[in-house]
Amino acid sequence: MIDVHQTLLGLFSRAITAAFPDLPEAPCPIVVSSFCDYQCNAALPISQFLKAQGSAILLTVKVANIGDASCPNKLNNLLTCIIFLRARGSILESQLSEEELWKNATVCFKTGTRTRFKIRDYLIPVRVSGLSVSYLDVTGHNGGLQGSNSSGHQKKDKEPSMASNIYEMIKSIKKPPRSVAEEIVQHVESSDQVEKIEIAGPGFINIFLSRHYAIGCLKDILLSGVKLPSLEKRLRVVVDFSSPNVAKEMHVGHLRSTIIGESLSRLLEFLGHDVVRVNHIGDWGTQFGMLIAHLQDKFPNYLKESPPINDLQEFYRESKSRFDKDEDFKKRAYQCVVKLQNFEPDHTKAWKMICNESRKEFNKLYERLDITLTEKGESYYQTRMVELVKTYADEEELAYIPNFIETDENGRKVMYGHPNDPIPLILVKSDGGYTYDTSDMATIKYRVEEEKADWIIYVTDAGQAMHFEILQNCAKKIGILDDTKVRVDHVGFGVVLGEDKKKFKTRSGETIRLADLLDEGLRRSLVKLKEKERDKVLTPEELQAAQEAVAYGCIKYADLMHNRGNDYVFSFDKMLDDKGNTAVYLLYAYTRIRSIARTARVTPQQVQEAAATVPISLDHDKEWKLAKVLIRLPEVITRVTKSLCLHQLCELTYDIATAFAEFYDNCYCLEKDSAGDIVKVNMGRILLVEATACVLRKCFDILGLKPVSRM
Numbered sequence: 111m112i113d114v115h116q117t118l119l120g121l122f123s124r125a126i127t128a129a130f131p132d133l134p135e136a137p138c139p140i141v142v143s144s145f146c147d148y149q150c151n152a153a154l155p156i157s158q159f160l161k162a163q164g165s166a167i168l169l170t171v172k173v174a175n176i177g178d179a180s181c182p183n184k185l186n187n188l189l190t191c192i193i194f195l196r197a198r199g200s201i202l203e204s205q206l207s208e209e210e211l212w213k214n215a216t217v218c219f220k221t222g223t224r225t226r227f228k229i230r231d232y233l234i235p236v237r238v239s240g241l242s243v244s245y246l247d248v249t250g251h252n253g254g255l256q257g258s259n260s261s262g263h264q265k266k267d268k269e270p271s272m273a274s275n276i277y278e279m280i281k282s283i284k285k286p287p288r289s290v291a292e293e294i295v296q297h298v299e300s301s302d303q304v305e306k307i308e309i310a311g312p313g314f315i316n317i318f319l320s321r322h323y324a325i326g327c328l329k330d331i332l333l334s335g336v337k338l339p340s341l342e343k344r345l346r347v348v349v350d351f352s353s354p355n356v357a358k359e360m361h362v363g364h365l366r367s368t369i370i371g372e373s374l375s376r377l378l379e380f381l382g383h384d385v386v387r388v389n390h391i392g393d394w395g396t397q398f399g400m401l402i403a404h405l406q407d408k409f410p411n412y413l414k415e416s417p418p419i420n421d422l423q424e425f426y427r428e429s430k431s432r433f434d435k436d437e438d439f440k441k442r443a444y445q446c447v448v449k450l451q452n453f454e455p456d457h458t459k460a461w462k463m464i465c466n467e468s469r470k471e472f473n474k475l476y477e478r479l480d481i482t483l484t485e486k487g488e489s490y491y492q493t494r495m496v497e498l499v500k501t502y503a504d505e506e507e508l509a510y511i512p513n514f515i516e517t518d519e520n521g522r523k524v525m526y527g528h529p530n531d532p533i534p535l536i537l538v539k540s541d542g543g544y545t546y547d548t549s550d551m552a553t554i555k556y557r558v559e560e561e562k563a564d565w566i567i568y569v570t571d572a573g574q575a576m577h578f579e580i581l582q583n584c585a586k587k588i589g590i591l592d593d594t595k596v597r598v599d600h601v602g603f604g605v606v607l608g609e610d611k612k613k614f615k616t617r618s619g620e621t622i623r624l625a626d627l628l629d630e631g632l633r634r635s636l637v638k639l640k641e642k643e644r645d646k647v648l649t650p651e652e653l654q655a656a657q658e659a660v661a662y663g664c665i666k667y668a669d670l671m672h673n674r675g676n677d678y679v680f681s682f683d684k685m686l687d688d689k690g691n692t693a694v695y696l697l698y699a700y701t702r703i704r705s706i707a708r709t710a711r712v713t714p715q716q717v718q719e720a721a722a723t724v725p726i727s728l729d730h731d732k733e734w735k736l737a738k739v740l741i742r743l744p745e746v747i748t749r750v751t752k753s754l755c756l757h758q759l760c761e762l763t764y765d766i767a768t769a770f771a772e773f774y775d776n777c778y779c780l781e782k783d784s785a786g787d788i789v790k791v792n793m794g795r796i797l798l799v800e801a802t803a804c805v806l807r808k809c810f811d812i813l814g815l816k817p818v819s820r821m
């Protein structure tokens with residue numbers, strides 16, 4: 111499967127270059143294209159809007175015939191445009207906050223010439239699916255397409271002046287838009303994907319996707335699976351996620367990191383990258399001093415006999431309270447840290463025991479949620495931290511290298527990566543100990559130099575954004591990181607809230623144990639299944655598989671479907687609803703799809719044979735609509751690779767399920783006689799159904815949902 115959207119933009123990019131060879135050799139963010147069927151043209155207000163942003167606009171390419179027609183035609187250009195920007199503003203997503211978008215939207219509205227609407231009244235409820243906004247490089251520079259701005263690699267400083275120059279050039283073409291459009295269309299190479307191109311109104315280009323092409327594409331899916339073209343360059347990607355802390359509790363924040371990190375890893379693996387999934391657990395640091403000291407007191411025989419610590423969190427609380435109250439204990443705790451950091455054998459053994467207890471708990475959770483991770487915690491970097499500090503923060507050595515590190519008024523060795531950084535990175539505490547910063551600095555060095563990472567992704571709560579920003583700045587400054595060679599992303603996420611919109615806690619105000627949360631999910635999903643009397647229909651094995659798929663699937667999906675930057679409200683009631691955008695709805699859609707071939711008694715073998723000979727049926731509107739959603743998968747994957755926002759893939763998955771539901775309601779795959787016996791099987795449609803199952807399964811796989819055939 112290829113990214114049709116990109117391909118079409120490439121096609122037009124080349125056509126524009128051919129039609130206007132004098133346009134300067136520079137990337138020019140110009141074109142807005144919409145994958146949309148509706149009538150309204152959004153060109154004018156979008157142009158105004160983008161021009162105000164300093165972008166040059168040549169023309170709007172409207173890719174018609176893809177997507178759905180849910181956008182009411184009556185709305186005028188202006189409204190359409192704003193809905194459009196709001197619905198899928200990939201340009202805006204990374205540049206403008208929602209608030210700024212609204213500000214601009216209003217400006218746009220005010221400068222428009224049409225009737226005034228109360229924009230907000232119209233906008234919010236409209237769901238415009240199947241729209242995309244992209245930059246198009248007019249000149250073919252950079253191989254034709256300018257990546258979206260969200261990758262962070264764009265040379266932002268050059269852009270505005272370049273864009274306005276180009277804008278001037280474009281104005282100097284001095285042709286009416288319609289003849290500009292005609293000229294461009296004349297230069298479009300013939301393409302498999304395009305059925306026809308029409309010029310509409312004052313000069314909008316409408317591209318109609320070819321059904322023949324779509325049929326071929328779906329047939330490929332049936333015959334060789336959902337596959338993407340091979341990568342230009344396979345990257346080594348370190349995804350640092352989950353990363354709970356030993357002995358402290360693993361909380362919902364870690365759950366989010368685990369879910370998002372796992373899905374991102376799956377997505378990047380699907381693309382063909384070499385993904386290293388790292389669990390950077392907090393298994394080092396001063397808290398181990400008190401834990402070891404407490405272990406020695408509580409289980410003096412620990413070296414001979416494994417201590418029965420069954421509640422590690424309670425153990426942590428006990429040692430913490432001793433540490434806070436008892437000066438002698440505190441002193442001993444500090445000595446233990448020093449011994450541990452010097453790898454003294456008995457202390458190392460005690461430390462290992464404590465870590466093992468934690469690890470058992472973590473692993474149970476990973477197993478339940480089907481998470482794959484390799485542990486390489488903070489402790490792994492101990493000798494590298496020593497080395498790092500020696501190289502960059504040693505008093506004697508400092509004479510020989512540029513003076514990056516300073517000693518602050520508290521006697522800490524600190525470093526500013528950028529003069530604007532509000533706080534420094536703390537490499538060495540006043541007592542000589544290392545910090546979270548020190549270990550992350552040593553880690554980034556290790557990942558670049560030894561792990562040979564091309565891309566490092568940190569998945570943590572948004573609260574750590576500043577830490578990673580400063581870390582990157584410092585790493586660049588001392589030459590550990592070259593950000594033109596290594597891409598670094600902090601994938602931040604918001605807080606999980608309870609239904610009362612406050613921090614997610616138990617009724618009595620304690621942090622929720624993740625194992626309890628999963629158990630509760632299982633309990634509730636079983637209740638739901640029983641309400642529907644599924645226990646009477648399914649075998650015990652099927653029932654259990656459904657129960658787990660629903661419980662774990664709904665927790666994961668509820669997390670992933672929200673824009674990760676926002677806080678989200680954890681509600682079992684909402685996530686277990688079988689109507690609306692939930693895992694339950696999607697899982698049911700999948701079982702329904704699976705049941706069609708089963709009812710028709712068409713075997714997988716027969717599907718394969720038919721795929722090679724019978725044409726897939728795409729004549730009916732609803733068939734066509736479903737097909738168009740299915741072939742958007744590569745486009746969405748590309749987008750998520752840039753934004754690292756998985757809700758975009760959730761949206762597509764939901765779009766597929768709803769397009770399928772419409773198709774299913776309108777198009778019979780089987781014809782039955784009055785006795786209920788099948789008299790005819792529409793194989794062309796069965797093939798479409800099976801292709802839908804393939805694409806949906808791929809989406810499920812990335813999102814961590816387990817498809818079940820019966821539920």
Ligand SMILES: NC(=[NH2+])NCCC[C@H](N)C(=O)O
Pocket residue numbers: 350352353354355390391392550553568569570
């Ligand atoms: N390299 C990193 N800093 N990874 C993230 C670690 C997350 C940390 N253990 C926490 O619980 O907040």
